[in-house]
Amino acid sequence: MIYSTFLNLANCAWPSLGLQSLAIDSSGNAYVVSQGCLTKLNSTGSALVYSTAMYDCSGTLPNLGIGGSAIAVDSEGNAYLAGAASSTCVNLVGAIQPNYGGGNLDAFVAKVDPTGTAVVFSTYLGGSGDDVANGIAVDSSGNAYVVGSTTSTDFPTVNAFQAVNAGKTDTFVAKMSTPADTALRISSFTPTSGPVGTSVTINGAQYTGATEVAFNGTPATFTVVSDTKITATVPSGATVGPISVTNSSGTVTSSQAFMEVPLIASFSPASGILGTAVTITGTSFTGATAVVFSDTPYANYCQYVQGTPSAFTVLSDSQISTSVPSGATSGRLCVTNNGFTATSSSSFTVNGAAPPTISSFSPT
Structure with missing residues (x-):
């Protein structure tokens, strides 16, 4: 045995529904339709x-909005699915038959991109009776061959060997062309948050020849790994917002924002009395909402934003000016921005209160 594994996934709509279909690509990857998941x-x-x-x-799970129990895969890693769907909750893309034919179910055919996150093509296939697709195959040109059963007397036929339903339930065989995945698209990216310098993998389509990747408008260095994948580095000065990819056909922007996370690289001086001016250096400080002297050497204490808050000024995206507040004791420094809190790698040492000064005396 080369491998054997359980497969029960929390993101699937019907975890009790087992294997329905399986396809293998040229690299040995397995494409499984099971539990309501691709x-x-x-x-x-x-x-x-x-x-x-x-x-x-139900709307409780993010989903592609397609039906399918049979699967095939092409040389580019697009998955082709065939099955059945009702008249609600479906996602139709470039449909040959955009309207529900009738009955309890219509056959349904779909093509999903290599990342498994976007529907390239999907269509109803059926008439006024009940129609279900049970099998699918794909040729080298991207044509889909679908087989199933129908009770519809008005099932759509083209160039038919048999143009009329001969009984209560007939088999149908259909061949249809499917569009190439030509749209520049961002399907997903991971991770969804991180500090400057984080490597982010962007999944989508039509990345060959990409000329720019930007984080909320700030250009980033990037590498086109394949036509469906880019790796990019979060640039200095980036702020919270969408990721965009540009090629010769235009620019596409992600629907989800990348969350810029602050990072404390250093601070100076390393110690001082109450009131000492402290400069904190790092990244993603623009819009910072809190600076705290945490009063403890433990790194995770900052996440609870406990300690002594300090007045501060954001000098730039990479620098904050603050001072040791009254009541502070030795501990890590914390900076909060975009809902994330950065922690210094070492503690600031508080040497106590400022020495007393004499401003005047009386009588002289």
Whole structure:
């Protein structure tokens, strides 16, 4: 045995529904339709490449809005699904038949991009009766071949060998062209937050020839890994906002914002009395909401924003000016921005209160 694994995924709509169909690509990756999910396993069976809920009318799960129980895969890693769907909750993209035919179910055919996050093509296929697709295959040109059953007398036929339903339930066979995935698209990115210098993987389509990647408008260095994947580094000066990718056809922007996380690189001086001016150096300080002297050497204490708050001034995205507040004791420094709190790698040492000064005396 090369591998054998359980597969029960929390993101799937019907966890009790087992395997429905399986396809393998040329690299040995397994594409599984199971539990209401489209799932891709790597060639060793040791990790998920992706798993996406296909159909969930309850609205509780992010899903592709497609039905499918049979699967095929092409040489580019697009997954083709065939099954059935009702008249609600479906996601139609470039449909050959955009309207529900009738009956309890219509056959449904869909094409999903190599990241498993976007529907490239989907369509109803059926008439006024009940129609279900049970099998699908794909040729080298991206044509989908679908087989199933129908009770519809008005099932759509083109160039038919048999143009009329001969009985209560007939088999149908259909061949349809599917569009190439030509749209520049950001399907997802990971991680969704991080400090300057974080490597972010962007998944989508049409990345070959990309000319720019930006984080909320700030250009980033990037590498085009493949037509569906880019790795980019969070640039200095980036702020919270969407990621964009540009190629010769235009620019696409992510629907989700990347959350810029502050980072404390250093502070100076390392010690001082109450009132001592302290300069904190790091990244992503623009818009900072709090600076705290945490009163403890423990790094995780900052996450609870406990300690002694200090007045501060953001000098730039990489520098903050503050001072040791009254009541502070030795401990880590904390900076909060965008809902995240950065912690210094070492403690600031408070040497006590300022020495007393004589401003006047009386009588002389």
